[in-house]
Amino acid sequence: xxxxxxxxxxxxxxxxxxxxxxxxxxxxxxxxxxxxxxxxxxxxxxxxxxxxxxxxxxxxxxxxxxxxxxxxxxxxxxxxxxxxxxxxxxxxxxxxxxxxxxxxxxxxxxxxxxxxxxxxxxxxxxxxxxxxxxxxxxxxxxxxxxxxxxxxxxxxx
Numbered sequence: 646x647x648x649x650x651x652x653x654x655x656x657x658x659x660x661x662x663x664x665x666x667x668x669x670x671x672x673x674x675x676x677x678x679x680x681x682x683x684x685x686x687x688x689x690x691x692x693x694x695x696x697x698x699x700x701x702x703x704x705x706x707x708x709x710x711x712x713x714x715x716x717x718x719x720x721x722x723x724x725x726x727x728x729x730x731x732x733x734x735x736x737x738x739x740x741x742x743x744x745x746x747x748x749x750x751x752x753x754x755x756x757x758x759x760x761x762x763x764x765x766x767x768x769x770x771x772x773x774x775x776x777x778x779x780x781x782x783x784x785x786x787x788x789x790x791x792x793x794x795x796x797x798x799x800x801x802x
Contacts, residue, residue: 646794650787651727657780658723665717672701672709693773694766696759697752705755708748716745730795735788742785749778 671678671686678686690698697705719741726734753774756767788794 646730646787646791650783651730653780654784655724655727657776658720658727662717662720665712665720669709669712672698673706673713693769694762695770696762697755702755704751708752711744711748716741732793732795732798735791735794738784738788742781742783742788745781746778746785749774749781753778 667682668686668689671682675683675686686698689695719737723734723738723741725731726737753771756762756770756774762770
């Protein structure tokens with residue numbers, strides 16, 4: 646794996662940890678968050694009209710539960726695997742990437758159908774959510790076609 650791609654994936658996973666904890670989980674536990682974080686979340690909703698977060702459909706909540714119990718732990722595992730160049734991260738990365746790309750695709754499709762979000766707001770929201778589609782797809786594709794993402798670690802005599 647080249648250094649740039651590895652850095653992109655590392656930044657993605659490392660930054661996703663606070664985003665999940667401080668932002669995404671407010672969809673499930675918002676009333677338990679400190680007031681300043683609730684206010685920041687409310688500002689985001691008002692400013693960008695993210696109606697999906699307001700509506701909190703059951704399917705979105707199920708995605709957030711999956712983010713809490715499957716994705717959040719994986720962010721740490723992936724960070725370790727990428728940081729220390731471990732080939733065993735390949736299969737878990739394929740699973741993670743396919744899962745996340747599928748969930749984000751559903752979210753983007755839902756934005757398309759919500760009539761109370763203007764076209765301009767939809768493009769802004771697409772800009773926010775697109776990295777969470779594109780990077781997992783890139784991760785999935787790269788890991789699927791690269792049997793040993795960090796090369797052969799076996800020592801030859």
